[in-house]
Amino acid sequence: MKEEKILEALEAFVKPIVEKCINQALSKEPASALKDPEQFITLQTAEKEFGCKDYMLRKAINNNELSYYQPGRRLFVKRGEVAAWIQSIKVIAKDQPQDYSFLNK
Structure with missing residues (x-):
């Protein structure tokens, strides 16, 4: 009897938590939609996904x-355009050979 009451109390405690977690997981967008490069996203979403600041995105927009x-x-x-823009602002590492021959002239 005592064990049954403990099991009932545990079930009453755990069941709502599990249901809430399952509902949250099912309500999220599918993973394939998150990786679609043609999907339109807000600047705030781009900021979260790519780790860049809002002002950086706005500056890139203003500079065309x-x-x-x-x-x-x-x-x-577009998600793909933000990814391409971030790749386009790559800084060359110092250990990579660079051509500074124009300085010797």
């Missing part, structure tokens, strides 16, 4: 380095 879409008040960018 990044295309944007503005159907209303919010700015949208």
Whole structure:
């Protein structure tokens, strides 16, 4: 009897937690949608996904380095274009050989 009451109490405690976790997992977007390079995302989403700041994205937009879409008040960018822009601002490592022959002239 005592064991049954403990099991019932444990089930009553654990069941809502498990249901909540399952519902949260099912309500999220599928992983394939998150990796779609043609998907429009907000600047805030790009900031979270790519680790860059809002002002960097806005500066790239103002310098015509990044295309944007503005159907209303919010700015949208394509996920693939943000990834391409980040790759385009790559800084060359110091240990890679560079051509400084123009300095010797």
